[in-house]
Amino acid sequence: MNMALWFTLVGxxxxxxxxxxFFSRRHPLRRLIALNIMGSGIFLVLxxxxxxxxxxxxxxxxxxxxxxxxxxxxxxxxxxxxxLRRLARLGRGET
Amino acid sequence: xxxxxxxxxxxxxPVLLAALLFVAPEGWRTRLGQLGTLLCAxxxxxxxxxxxxxxxxxxALGNWQPPLGIRLHADGLSALMLALTALVALPLAxxxxxxxxxxxxxxxxxxxxxxxxxxxxxxxLNLLFLAGDLFNAYVGLELxxxxxxxxxxxxGQRAALEAALRYxxxxxxxxxxxxxxxxxxxxxxGVLDLTLLGAQLEADHASRAALLLITLGLLIKTAxxxxxxxxxxxxxxxxxxxxxxxxxxxxxASFVLLLRIWFEIFHPIGLGGAGEVLGALGIAxxxxxSLQAMRQERIKLLVAWSTVAQLGYLFLIFALAVELAxxxxxxxxxxxGLAKAALFxxxxxxxxxxxxxxxxxxxxxxxxxxxxxxxxxxxxxxxxGLPPSGGFAAKWLMLQAAIDLGRWPYxxxxxxxxxxxxxxxxxxxxxxxxxxxxxxQREGERLLSRWLEFPPLLLATLALLLGLMALLPMSLLSxxxxxxxx
Numbered sequence: 389m390n391m392a393l394w395f396t397l398v399g400x401x402x403x404x405x406x407x408x409x410f411f412s413r414r415h416p417l418r419r420l421i422a423l424n425i426m427g428s429g430i431f432l433v434l435x436x437x438x439x440x441x442x443x444x445x446x447x448x449x450x451x452x453x454x455x456x457x458x459x460x461x462x463x464x465x466x467x468x469x470x471x472l473r474r475l476a477r478l479g480r481g482e483t
Numbered sequence: 484x485x486x487x488x489x490x491x492x493x494x495x496x497p498v499l500l501a502a503l504l505f506v507a508p509e510g511w512r513t514r515l516g517q518l519g520t521l522l523c524a525x526x527x528x529x530x531x532x533x534x535x536x537x538x539x540x541x542x543a544l545g546n547w548q549p550p551l552g553i554r555l556h557a558d559g560l561s562a563l564m565l566a567l568t569a570l571v572a573l574p575l576a577x578x579x580x581x582x583x584x585x586x587x588x589x590x591x592x593x594x595x596x597x598x599x600x601x602x603x604x605x606x607x608l609n610l611l612f613l614a615g616d617l618f619n620a621y622v623g624l625e626l627x628x629x630x631x632x633x634x635x636x637x638x639g640q641r642a643a644l645e646a647a648l649r650y651x652x653x654x655x656x657x658x659x660x661x662x663x664x665x666x667x668x669x670x671x672x673g674v675l676d677l678t679l680l681g682a683q684l685e686a687d688h689a690s691r692a693a694l695l696l697i698t699l700g701l702l703i704k705t706a707x708x709x710x711x712x713x714x715x716x717x718x719x720x721x722x723x724x725x726x727x728x729x730x731x732x733x734x735x736a737s738f739v740l741l742l743r744i745w746f747e748i749f750h751p752i753g754l755g756g757a758g759e760v761l762g763a764l765g766i767a768x769x770x771x772x773s774l775q776a777m778r779q780e781r782i783k784l785l786v787a788w789s790t791v792a793q794l795g796y797l798f799l800i801f802a803l804a805v806e807l808a809x810x811x812x813x814x815x816x817x818x819x820g821l822a823k824a825a826l827f828x829x830x831x832x833x834x835x836x837x838x839x840x841x842x843x844x845x846x847x848x849x850x851x852x853x854x855x856x857x858x859x860x861x862x863x864x865x866x867x868g869l870p871p872s873g874g875f876a877a878k879w880l881m882l883q884a885a886i887d888l889g890r891w892p893y894x895x896x897x898x899x900x901x902x903x904x905x906x907x908x909x910x911x912x913x914x915x916x917x918x919x920x921x922x923x924q925r926e927g928e929r930l931l932s933r934w935l936e937f938p939p940l941l942l943a944t945l946a947l948l949l950g951l952m953a954l955l956p957m958s959l960l961s962x963x964x965x966x967x968x969x
Contacts, residue, residue: 419873
């Protein structure tokens, strides 16, 4: 088994685990983390795809996609955390 | 300006404006935002005119040709959706500042952040309508989703934040599925460009799995039943101008992308029964959304559930895959965009003027707010699909397609959906019109300013006019019909 296929399989496994977590957990923080892990899994799949054909140069397009995806994931996570914190503070204010 | 430059500026200008609006002093933001709206809307309408005159326009950014470069492409469908966004944005630019000023007596500084976020949203919408490749569309989806969530959160109260968080999680989940599908497609074909993919895709397991993932992702974002559950809370708890943007425009963007992916990439290789499933879900959405809308007691929730129902119509095209239904579906996206924006703004006005949103307490409200309830009725005409509105023209085209194909369940659903729409819109008007003969209620000061009442009226009138001028969008569309349907 070459490295690329290994990356793809590990990525798929990570995405599947995270998918399960996203649906089985109720707390928004856990679901946000699940989404992050799912994102990492998908990025690994993309990196695997970049050198699916051994002996050729790695394809730069999936790398560019992963970089963009990471930026999106970081900002979305930060935004989700801000929302969560605001909600938590509101909750404390009420009780 | 070179027509190709228009495409680039339509994406770039709102982004630059959004960045500028974030740092601009709060006192300047309204004027700056209105000026920016005028600029962006003129560009969009100019582009629509260019496409009408000279046909589709394509531009390879930085002269890098696909598959390596990014292509922006404006065909009839993009031109119509860009024009719809511009036509909603213009009245909104007059309404939103007035609404936030009135609303803010009790609330936070939401109005100051409305403009930059809305400009980001606008940039994302334009990007989605112009994207010529799947990954660029992914960036548009994410930008649109994040801006939409932030706009919902502007509501500030607990319900709005909870709805925003749920919306965020589902939107992210949807785009993850979409990205995984795109990755599979890229692995199979080595290209991301829509046209190139359509030319070379083969009907194997990888492409079927990709289609399934992409479709699921986009269905979550478009809130087709059974993925609609996040929509009513998010759309109903957002500030009224935001609800108009979300219900009128944002859900349409992911639908347009789905439409392109199905009919430009996958339709040529044959989809089997998958389209039937989407069509059946569309029917289910029409029925379930309408029944829920009838049960609502809060006016904005009623309008939001009506969106769930009306989105169902859009998906009938996947089962009735013929040119007539395609045109009907696009026309429905346009007329619903205008009518629903009008209805949400009017609903926001009612809540603002009366201080509550209970439908059963609307008794006599039409006497106090005649213009706003006239807007509700006018927008309702288009939602129910009565002639001569845009909603009528759209449903008529779909009906004709369904009859031509002999698909009777669809005929029943299209007609029945209009009756159901009457079922949730008439009680609203009945409550408001009851007791308006009481002369004492006609006295007193004007409850809402002109800036609040006329923009929604304009939107509702546009939705009505769309039916009378349906030939204009049709001629734009005929040039951009997907090859697979011709």
